[in-house]
Amino acid sequence: MDALYIEGLSKTYSNGVHALKGIDLRVKEGDFFALLGPNGAGKSTTIGIITSLVNKSAGKVKIFGHDLDTDLVAAKRCLGVVPQEFNFSIFEKVIDIVTNQAGYYALDRKTAMERAEKFLKQLSLWEKRDSISKTLSGGMKRRLMIARALIHHPKLLILDEPTAGVDIEIRRDMWRFLTKLNQEGVTIILTTHYLEEAENLCRNIAIIDNGDIIENTKTKDLLGRLDREIFVFDLKEPLSKKIEHPKYPITLIDETTLEVEVLKTNNINEFFQFLTENQIQVCSMRNKSNRLEELFMYLVQGEKK
Amino acid sequence: MTFQEHYIVFMTIFRKEFNRFMRIWTQTLIPPIITMALYFVIFGNLIGSQIDKMQGFSYMEFIVPGLIMMSVITNSYMNVSSSFFSSKFQRSIEEILVSPASNGIIILGYVAGGVTRGLMVGFLVMVVSIFFTKLSIAHLGVLICFVVLTAIVFSLAGLLNGIFAQKFDDVNIIPTFILTPLTYLGGVFYSIELLSPLWRSISQINPILYMVSGFRYGFLGISDINIFAGLSILILFTIILFSLNLYLLKRGVGLRS
Numbered sequence: 215m216d217a218l219y220i221e222g223l224s225k226t227y228s229n230g231v232h233a234l235k236g237i238d239l240r241v242k243e244g245d246f247f248a249l250l251g252p253n254g255a256g257k258s259t260t261i262g263i264i265t266s267l268v269n270k271s272a273g274k275v276k277i278f279g280h281d282l283d284t285d286l287v288a289a290k291r292c293l294g295v296v297p298q299e300f301n302f303s304i305f306e307k308v309i310d311i312v313t314n315q316a317g318y319y320a321l322d323r324k325t326a327m328e329r330a331e332k333f334l335k336q337l338s339l340w341e342k343r344d345s346i347s348k349t350l351s352g353g354m355k356r357r358l359m360i361a362r363a364l365i366h367h368p369k370l371l372i373l374d375e376p377t378a379g380v381d382i383e384i385r386r387d388m389w390r391f392l393t394k395l396n397q398e399g400v401t402i403i404l405t406t407h408y409l410e411e412a413e414n415l416c417r418n419i420a421i422i423d424n425g426d427i428i429e430n431t432k433t434k435d436l437l438g439r440l441d442r443e444i445f446v447f448d449l450k451e452p453l454s455k456k457i458e459h460p461k462y463p464i465t466l467i468d469e470t471t472l473e474v475e476v477l478k479t480n481n482i483n484e485f486f487q488f489l490t491e492n493q494i495q496v497c498s499m500r501n502k503s504n505r506l507e508e509l510f511m512y513l514v515q516g517e518k519k
Numbered sequence: 520m521t522f523q524e525h526y527i528v529f530m531t532i533f534r535k536e537f538n539r540f541m542r543i544w545t546q547t548l549i550p551p552i553i554t555m556a557l558y559f560v561i562f563g564n565l566i567g568s569q570i571d572k573m574q575g576f577s578y579m580e581f582i583v584p585g586l587i588m589m590s591v592i593t594n595s596y597m598n599v600s601s602s603f604f605s606s607k608f609q610r611s612i613e614e615i616l617v618s619p620a621s622n623g624i625i626i627l628g629y630v631a632g633g634v635t636r637g638l639m640v641g642f643l644v645m646v647v648s649i650f651f652t653k654l655s656i657a658h659l660g661v662l663i664c665f666v667v668l669t670a671i672v673f674s675l676a677g678l679l680n681g682i683f684a685q686k687f688d689d690v691n692i693i694p695t696f697i698l699t700p701l702t703y704l705g706g707v708f709y710s711i712e713l714l715s716p717l718w719r720s721i722s723q724i725n726p727i728l729y730m731v732s733g734f735r736y737g738f739l740g741i742s743d744i745n746i747f748a749g750l751s752i753l754i755l756f757t758i759i760l761f762s763l764n765l766y767l768l769k770r771g772v773g774l775r776s
Contacts, residue, residue, distance in 0.1 A: 227776060228776075262776070265617045266616065266617065266775075267613060267616055267617065267774075267775055267776075268775060268776045269771055269775050269776065286619075287520060287619040287621075290617065290618060290619040291619055293617070295617055297610075297613065299610065300610075301609070301610035301611055301613045301614065302609075302611050302614065303606070303609055303611040304609060305539075305542070306535075310535075310538070311614075314531055314534075314535055314614070315614055315618070317527055317528060317530070317531025317532075317534075318528055318531055318532075318614060318615050318618035318619075318620050319618050319619065320520060320523075320524035320525075320527045320528055320619070321527070322527060362614070
């Protein structure tokens with residue numbers, strides 16, 4: 215079954231901006247799905263329409279088969295959302311924010327308290343339950359929004375850049391939490407600017423740019439299309455002369471750092487041999503950027519050309 | 520959604536609203552009491568002692584119902600307009616908008632919060648007035664009908680203001696330029712019998728006159744208007760404002776792009 219079904223979705227804002235140009239998208243039940251795109255591509259508008267915070271201009275949206283136009287209440291019950299920006303009252307206590315959300319979904323007080331305890335403990339916020347939300351750190355605020363979104367046990371969870379601005383340790387904890395949640399059966403749609411995050415977590419990826427879906431496929435297949443990688447070499451000593459190789463384009467970043475483009479069809483040993491022959495000693499080597507990031511840039515820039 | 524589910528959602532919004540104004544009671548409950556106590560001292564005691572009886576009652580007795588009603592109107596209106604607008608401003612309104620809560624229940628929840636604050640402040644002002652004059656109640660049923668319906672009408676009006684408001688200034692424009700003049704000219708401090716026929720006719724367009732006079736009838740048994748006309752106007756305003764709010768929430772005016 216489709217957790218999310220979008221057909222011909224369009225949005226034109228009152229100022230004439232065509233934010234979405236008739237996109238189609240399907241997310242299968244149980245999937246961990248990434249919706250990627252540059253700023254202003256239409257990600258937040260898409261999420262806004264799914265969560266009924268933005269009125270669509272045309273098209274159809276169904277959540278677990280429930281049409282937003284005809285069966286909105288049932289659709290909303292299936293959906294949990296963690297928005298990009300903090301959207302809770304900064305004057306309320308953590309526990310009140312979570313239990314009130316349960317109340318909006320018509321959960322009785324006892325159930326609300328039990329679930330609030332469960333999720334606040336899972337997200338390491340239980341000790342902060344009586345704190346006023348504005349006193350929380352950025353990472354805690356993000357986790358609070360996740361706890362709030364889960365309180366009614368949604369089947370589909372949408373996270374709009376959930377790890378923005380949180381440190382790497384908390385980010386990895388959140389990844390573990392989301393992976394576990396997905397294994398328990400919750401379908402997750404994630405937008406992120408950390409493409410490493412999408413590569414590690416998501417099985418399927420759609421890339422949206424300029425209001426159109428320009429790619430929608432399995433993460434593995436998408437990465438398989440990457441035919442080249444750029445490696446960065448840190449040298450032990452500064453280069454005394456300019457070096458060139460016919461098969462491996464070399465860019466000199468500074469006198470002890472080289473960038474080398476390696477096609478998948480080539481053998482990198484060949485390049486090491488070349489370095490040895492030129493008596494160049496390498497201290498360390500790394501990928502210039504995450505693989506998905508390179509592909510993303512290639513696809514988005516390709517679209518613009 | 521079942522009736523029970525609607526009730527849970529309503530109680531959640533109401534509890535949140537109640538906790539909000541109780542959390543800031545020094546801003547929401549105390550200032551109107553101090554203001555009204557000053558009215559009692561200055562207009563009632565100092566100036567009022569120099570004024571003849573008004574429709575058979577001392578000036579202090581005459582203005583107390585009007586001043587109680589004035590605090591109910593202001594507080595029920597301000598509670599909903601400021602709370603709803605700040606929910607929009609902080610975007611915490613999205614918590615409710617993404618949930619299955621129906622628009623009707625959202626309105627009822629906010630209005631219940633406004634009515635509760637209005638009635639609480641009205642009650643406290645009434646308690647303070649006992650220190651200045653003897654209060655008697657002529658028609659309890661009429662008094663309750665008028666005060667509750669007025670609080671509902673102004674809570675609904677406050678919600679309307681909150682829906683349309685784009686910035687904090689917008690929340691204060693209506694109370695400053697419309698609500699306060701209409702209240703002062705609505706017979707709080709005088710009987711319209713004192714006015715010339717022309718101004719008496721003009722005053723009868725002011726809906727607040729009906730609310731104040733009806734409420735005064737509940738206390739003193741005297742009124743400038745027909746009580747049934749007053750009740751009818753209040754019911755009519757309740758229906759119109761509720762329907763308008765419902766329509767605007769459904770359309771997502773001020774809430775959805």
